[in-house]
Amino acid sequence: MFLRHPSALIAGLVGVLGIGAAIALAPPVSAHEASSKGVTVVHPWARATPKGAAVGAAYLEIKTDEKTSDRLIGAKSAVAGKVEIHTHIHEGDVMKMRRIDGVDIKAGASHVLRPSGDHVMLMDLKQPLKEGDLLKLTLIFEKAGEIEVDATIEPIGAKGPHGLDHQPGHEGSDHSKMDHGKHKGSAGDHDAKGSASGHGSKAKP
Numbered sequence: 001m002f003l004r005h006p007s008a009l010i011a012g013l014v015g016v017l018g019i020g021a022a023i024a025l026a027p028p029v030s031a032h033e034a035s036s037k038g039v040t041v042v043h044p045w046a047r048a049t050p051k052g053a054a055v056g057a058a059y060l061e062i063k064t065d066e067k068t069s070d071r072l073i074g075a076k077s078a079v080a081g082k083v084e085i086h087t088h089i090h091e092g093d094v095m096k097m098r099r100i101d102g103v104d105i106k107a108g109a110s111h112v113l114r115p116s117g118d119h120v121m122l123m124d125l126k127q128p129l130k131e132g133d134l135l136k137l138t139l140i141f142e143k144a145g146e147i148e149v150d151a152t153i154e155p156i157g158a159k160g161p162h163g164l165d166h167q168p169g170h171e172g173s174d175h176s177k178m179d180h181g182k183h184k185g186s187a188g189d190h191d192a193k194g195s196a197s198g199h200g201s202k203a204k205p
Ligand SMILES: [Cu+2]
Pocket: 057, 086, 087, 097, 098, 119, 120, 121, 199, 203
């Protein structure tokens, strides 16, 4: 039945993912992109947060078309009392987070917000970011205005947006062994220093 009716399969998939009707306009693969005026936000994702954590972080890629340059100047989300744009700077061996006013994106460029780099900092969290949920996030650009995205919430300590690659039944096999727990501060991992401890302890308002 599904094979003869691909649209039914897609509808079912969208339903299962809980994405809702708005996304049904685009094919499922593109569910993770949103565009406005030449600016496209790709693969937004966030890290799950432990219970009681006041802060979280979201990451994504910003692409511009060849005629468009823009500047990310802010973000907001209903689950966070305050959202800031942060970057990481090296101070000797230590990476520290610092608030920045914005991120410039040249025409025809791609800028990736990633762990231990620039990121969207969610502060005064009203609820934990739960793995598997979607985080509604609005990015604010100087020219393109507001772009709303649904960020996948990946495991605590995740290094990237795995959500799209997950096949049913594969979740929690490899990833959980590699990414979960006990890796804090392992082998030259800036990420662990910058995000796990940095976000949790230093960024409290
Ligand atoms: Cu931060």
